[in-house]
Amino acid sequence: MKEYRPGTFDSRIIAYEKVHQITDDQINALVGAVGLKPNQKVLDGCAGYGSVTKWLLEKNAKEITSTCSFFVQDDSLVQIERAKENLKEHKDIEYSVEDIKSLPYKDSFFDIVVVKMGLHENQKEVQLKIAQEIFRVLKPGGRFIVWELFLNEKTQPIFQAFMHKKDELAGFDTLVTKRYFPRGDEIEGCLSGAGFINFKKELVFNPFLSTKARFDELISRELKESGKVEADEHLKKLASERLDTLNNFFRGLPDEQKQVIDFEDRGDTIIYYNIDKAIVSVEKPL
Ligand SMILES: C[S@@+](CC[C@H](N)C(=O)[O-])C[C@H]1O[C@@H](n2cnc3c(N)ncnc32)[C@H](O)[C@@H]1O
Numbered sequence: 001m002k003e004y005r006p007g008t009f010d011s012r013i014i015a016y017e018k019v020h021q022i023t024d025d026q027i028n029a030l031v032g033a034v035g036l037k038p039n040q041k042v043l044d045g046c047a048g049y050g051s052v053t054k055w056l057l058e059k060n061a062k063e064i065t066s067t068c069s070f071f072v073q074d075d076s077l078v079q080i081e082r083a084k085e086n087l088k089e090h091k092d093i094e095y096s097v098e099d100i101k102s103l104p105y106k107d108s109f110f111d112i113v114v115v116k117m118g119l120h121e122n123q124k125e126v127q128l129k130i131a132q133e134i135f136r137v138l139k140p141g142g143r144f145i146v147w148e149l150f151l152n153e154k155t156q157p158i159f160q161a162f163m164h165k166k167d168e169l170a171g172f173d174t175l176v177t178k179r180y181f182p183r184g185d186e187i188e189g190c191l192s193g194a195g196f197i198n199f200k201k202e203l204v205f206n207p208f209l210s211t212k213a214r215f216d217e218l219i220s221r222e223l224k225e226s227g228k229v230e231a232d233e234h235l236k237k238l239a240s241e242r243l244d245t246l247n248n249f250f251r252g253l254p255d256e257q258k259q260v261i262d263f264e265d266r267g268d269t270i271i272y273y274n275i276d277k278a279i280v281s282v283e284k285p286l
Helices: 024-034 051-059 077-086 124-137 155-170 173-178 184-193 217-226 233-251 255-260
Strands: 041-045 069-074 093-097 110-116 138-149 197-205 270-272 277-283
Touching: 024 051, 024 110, 024 138, 024 197, 024 277, 041 051, 051 069, 051 077, 051 110, 069 077, 077 093, 110 124, 124 138, 124 184, 138 184, 155 173, 155 217, 155 233, 155 255, 184 197, 184 277, 217 233, 233 270
Parallel strands: 041 069, 041 110, 069 093, 110 138
Antiparallel strands: 138 277, 197 277
8 A cells, every 4th residue: 555556546636626516515514414522533534635634623613623533544645645735734633544444443442433435435345344344443322424425226327337437538447446336325225234323314415517627637647657746738638638538428328317417518528417415424323
């Protein structure tokens, strides 16, 4: 995990706020769902560049956050380095590079675990293993907050195929094989299968998405491997070509699938909706 692993999250250097059109309402719903209390231990799992921890630190009162312990975990060293940079103004955060399905913490260690957009990075059977591992490290009465795709039978195959194509074009080889985007009922089943109770939908939302928002991502790997900070003309051209291919892939969908996602062709980008996401919470029984 310490060595650069091409085609993984070591090469997917993007800003989720931009790609996923994250709003203040969504952030506030997450912070509200966590409901941070004094002296809690909080794990930000599959943390990427640590935005969840940043929101929790900046949107809760200092009198509370200063008594809590924050743990930021991801299996990509590159992402953890990004998290350290993003959170450099906040001291006393514990960072770790490891797989979330086998955490180095003892049983009943955390009060809160948050995993935002991390479950779908893993195959379906691994998602259950992750939920079981989080169940293990949570205290009885502890809470698990999940921000995740919340698809249905119609949208799941469309979104899975779109992301598969995008990942293939971007050269994210391991993402093509590992990712499984769950339906809402599968998330609920996974969490209850791991032993959690009191499943609650804190917020279900349906962001406006566009293929063009993926422009930078389509050359993220090449940019990272070139060591450059900004894309040159050659890379921009490559990104445009890949975006065209992605748009054409979308144009080739059957009409019935286009209707499901309110497909709108704007020439250089395609706008689509109805790809639900949700923030849900569950509890480990006392
Ligand atoms: C889509 S990103 C989300 C990052 C962050 N939670 C956010 O929403 O801003 C998914 C992250 O999960 C990490 N990840 C995926 N599978 C993992 C696993 N099994 N163990 C630890 N981290 C994992 C990836 O390295 C990546 O940084």
